[in-house]
Amino acid sequence: MIEEMQASVREIIESGAGLTDRALERLLPSADQVPVSIHRAMRHSVFAGGKRLRPVLCMEAARTIAGRDALPEGIEDLGSAIEMLHTYSLIHDDLPALDNDDLRRGKPTCHVVYGEAIAILAGDALQTQAYEALAGLKCPAAATIEIIRLIAQATGTVEGMIGGQVLDLEGEHHQPTAEMVHAIHRAKTGALIRVSLVTGGIYAGAGAEDARRLHEFGRKAGLAFQIADDVLDMTQDSAQLGKTAGKDLTSEKMTWPAVYGIEKSRQDAAELIASAFEELEPYGERADGLKALAKYLVERTH
Numbered sequence: 248m249i250e251e252m253q254a255s256v257r258e259i260i261e262s263g264a265g266l267t268d269r270a271l272e273r274l275l276p277s278a279d280q281v282p283v284s285i286h287r288a289m290r291h292s293v294f295a296g297g298k299r300l301r302p303v304l305c306m307e308a309a310r311t312i313a314g315r316d317a318l319p320e321g322i323e324d325l326g327s328a329i330e331m332l333h334t335y336s337l338i339h340d341d342l343p344a345l346d347n348d349d350l351r352r353g354k355p356t357c358h359v360v361y362g363e364a365i366a367i368l369a370g371d372a373l374q375t376q377a378y379e380a381l382a383g384l385k386c387p388a389a390a391t392i393e394i395i396r397l398i399a400q401a402t403g404t405v406e407g408m409i410g411g412q413v414l415d416l417e418g419e420h421h422q423p424t425a426e427m428v429h430a431i432h433r434a435k436t437g438a439l440i441r442v443s444l445v446t447g448g449i450y451a452g453a454g455a456e457d458a459r460r461l462h463e464f465g466r467k468a469g470l471a472f473q474i475a476d477d478v479l480d481m482t483q484d485s486a487q488l489g490k491t492a493g494k495d496l497t498s499e500k501m502t503w504p505a506v507y508g509i510e511k512s513r514q515d516a517a518e519l520i521a522s523a524f525e526e527l528e529p530y531g532e533r534a535d536g537l538k539a540l541a542k543y544l545v546e547r548t549h
Contacts, residue, residue: 255535259307259540260540264303270327271294274327274380278290291361296354302326303326305322305450306322307537308443311461312448312457313452325450332374336370336439339366341358342367343358381395394449406433408434408438428505428506433466437465445458445461460527464537471523471541471545474513475516478516481509513545
């Protein structure tokens with residue numbers, strides 16, 4: 248059963264990642280486009296690897312609404328825009344002024360290869376490129392506007408990705424508390440995961456109740472994902488992670504295991520996923536892809 252689940256997840260991820268990569272190749276300026284330094288820096292980070300989890304979640308949310316065999320035309324552009332935003336956040340997160348990391352997805356980080364100035368600008372450029380892609384989505388204008396609004400909110404300062412990064416930065420070297428860890432995880436990582444799901448559903452024609460269910464599923468699954476990431480940082484080495492291991496502990500960051508311990512963290516992640524599944528009950532087999540992905544996110548910590 249576990250092998251079948253892993254094969255299913257692998258197929259979902261590889262298929263979604265392939266669609267996303269082809270769209271990114273089309274949407275991003277070529278490596279030879281002047282000024283070449285920034286375009287190569289953007290591509291260095293975007294094509295450094297990774298599972299394309301957020302675009303895949305976006306696509307699976309669309310299938311949950313539209314049907315397993317009814318992936319809406321052009322949704323890969325939405326997923327690619329979200330991946331650009333995610334990558335821009337990683338480039339900036341790795342900078343010396345923030346996490347000061349020199350390894351990402353098993354490769355040197357953008358600022359290590361291209362310098363801090365170009366890395367900052369590459370992150371900025373990916374953000375603006377993402378919104379150019381979003382403006383051209385192949386869905387009704389009202390849906391496009393709502394998708395852009397939700398993504399801007401999810402990457403912003405109030406309960407969004409940037410706000411979560413600020414809380415994470417200011418929380419370093421302080422005694423971790425459950426309240427602060429919840430706030431950081433809800434915003435820094437959880438917001439982009441939630442909006443990937445909700446906007447994927449909206450692109451596929453989700454109504455208000457569908458959007459609410461996808462939001463709640465994303466809230467719980469996104470928190471479980473970050474808890475799993477915290478556990479992995481403490482239990483795997485750099486080669487396994489593809490990034491510098493133990494950074495959370497070294498930087499005295501506020502993490503779930505720092506408050507609750509590793510075993511309780513694993514238990515909490517599993518319980519969150521079980522609760523998230525309840526939000527998907529009305530969709531039956533259409534939600535199998537989302538369930539498989541969520542289960543994978545938790546089981547990878549063992």
